[in-house]
Amino acid sequence: MRIERKQVPIDDVAPGSTLADEVCDASGHVLLPGGALITEAALASLRRRGVDQLWLAVPVRLDDAAQEAEVQRIEARLAYLFRDCGGNTAADDLKLRLLSYRRSQL
Amino acid sequence: MNEENLRLDVERVLSGINALPSLPASVTELLSSIDDPDADTAAIARRIARDQGLTTRILRVANSPFYGQSHRIASIADAVIVLGLRSVRALAVAASFTSVFKVGADAEAELKAFWQHGISAALCARLLAVRVGVPAEEAFIGGLLHDIGRVALVVSFPRHMAAVVAYRRERDCQPIDAENAVLGLDHALVGRLMTERWRFPSSLCTAIGSHHAPPADAYRQLPGILHLSNAIACALDFGNEPTAMVPRLVPACWEAMALSWDETQRLFADVEAQFGEICDILL
Numbered sequence: 148m149r150i151e152r153k154q155v156p157i158d159d160v161a162p163g164s165t166l167a168d169e170v171c172d173a174s175g176h177v178l179l180p181g182g183a184l185i186t187e188a189a190l191a192s193l194r195r196r197g198v199d200q201l202w203l204a205v206p207v208r209l210d211d212a213a214q215e216a217e218v219q220r221i222e223a224r225l226a227y228l229f230r231d232c233g234g235n236t237a238a239d240d241l242k243l244r245l246l247s248y249r250r251s252q253l
Numbered sequence: 254m255n256e257e258n259l260r261l262d263v264e265r266v267l268s269g270i271n272a273l274p275s276l277p278a279s280v281t282e283l284l285s286s287i288d289d290p291d292a293d294t295a296a297i298a299r300r301i302a303r304d305q306g307l308t309t310r311i312l313r314v315a316n317s318p319f320y321g322q323s324h325r326i327a328s329i330a331d332a333v334i335v336l337g338l339r340s341v342r343a344l345a346v347a348a349s350f351t352s353v354f355k356v357g358a359d360a361e362a363e364l365k366a367f368w369q370h371g372i373s374a375a376l377c378a379r380l381l382a383v384r385v386g387v388p389a390e391e392a393f394i395g396g397l398l399h400d401i402g403r404v405a406l407v408v409s410f411p412r413h414m415a416a417v418v419a420y421r422r423e424r425d426c427q428p429i430d431a432e433n434a435v436l437g438l439d440h441a442l443v444g445r446l447m448t449e450r451w452r453f454p455s456s457l458c459t460a461i462g463s464h465h466a467p468p469a470d471a472y473r474q475l476p477g478i479l480h481l482s483n484a485i486a487c488a489l490d491f492g493n494e495p496t497a498m499v500p501r502l503v504p505a506c507w508e509a510m511a512l513s514w515d516e517t518q519r520l521f522a523d524v525e526a527q528f529g530e531i532c533d534i535l536l
Contacts, residue, residue, distance in 0.1 A: 230425075
């Protein structure tokens with residue numbers, strides 16, 4: 148599952164969503180850190196402080212064609228990054244594990 | 254200019270290092286106490302707390318999901334109690350370095366990429382260190398600063414490094430090979446000289462100096478951890494640099510770490526999850 152940042156009006160945010168970026172008040176104080184899970188109480192508190200939009204980390208599901216294109220892009224990039232590692236068993240292993248990790252995130 | 258003129262030796266490098274801005278006294282004091290188990294905790298906390306900018310950044314990191322604390326940490330003294338002196342000291346050193354080496358706008362993008370690679374290697378090194386029982390915060394600093402020799406070279410010998418960049422562009426080789434071919438020495442050696450000059454703990458100086466070629470008896474110690482972290486951080490590709498190249502791995506070092514498949518998947522996920530947050534705070 149791929150994660151994207153999306154700006155959402157606070158009234159459309161469901162409890163249990165994940166913040167992509169930290170939320171600060173007008174004077175720059177951090178109210179909630181990036182990555183925080185948003186609770187009902189946090190939503191109420193943010194509304195009281197006049198926050199009306201939040202940047203959320205939203206999972207996005209790709210369709211089959213887009214997923215295939217993304218896998219090809221990842222494979223090509225890894226091949227490029229590891230271009231000086233031909234015949235290196237450790238690098239081959241690392242590359243394989245990373246490819247598997249990237250695929251698991253799609 | 255022919256390549257002969259661009260050779261550097263240790264003596265010239267040392268005089269270049271001496272001309273660099275020195276570290277704030279607070280940082281050198283923190284560093285010198287880093288491997289001292291009997292260090293005076295209260296005195297160190299007071300010293301950090303005197304620097305307001307540093308305090309703010311440390312508290313932001315301490316309260317970030319990176320440390321997973323449920324209660325808000327409001328002071329350096331609290332941070333020392335909750336996270337431990339080692340963590341606070343490592344954060345102070347990390348935050349100081351990223352602010353000391355803020356360069357003018359011309360090199361800003363380059364320097365940002367440098368610190369991004371350092372931070373991803375630092376996160377990786379910290380996780381590997383926990384796995385093999387090496388002090389995690391020393392590994393974090395080592396990961397952050399493993400390429401610091403490159404900064405010294407760029408700042409002190411810009412003409413030389415421009416030739417290294419040109420050499421590398423022409424051949425698409427490893428950066429360290431370009432350095433050795435043009436300068437006759439590389440950033441790992443310069444990093445060791447620089448950290449020795451700054452009186453880092455000797456284990457850190459050695460590990461920074463050998464991160465491209467860790468000795469066989471140190472694969473599961475700091476040198477091996479930095480070697481693997483450098484490669485993994487590069488492979489995770491945070492900077493998406495057009496000319497990025499994963500450094501050559503020492504297969505025996507990778508095997509000695511003996512990471513299971515699941516451990517690597519968790520490592521990748523943890524480093525990616527923490528990266529953005531730590532960059533926001535430190536850069």
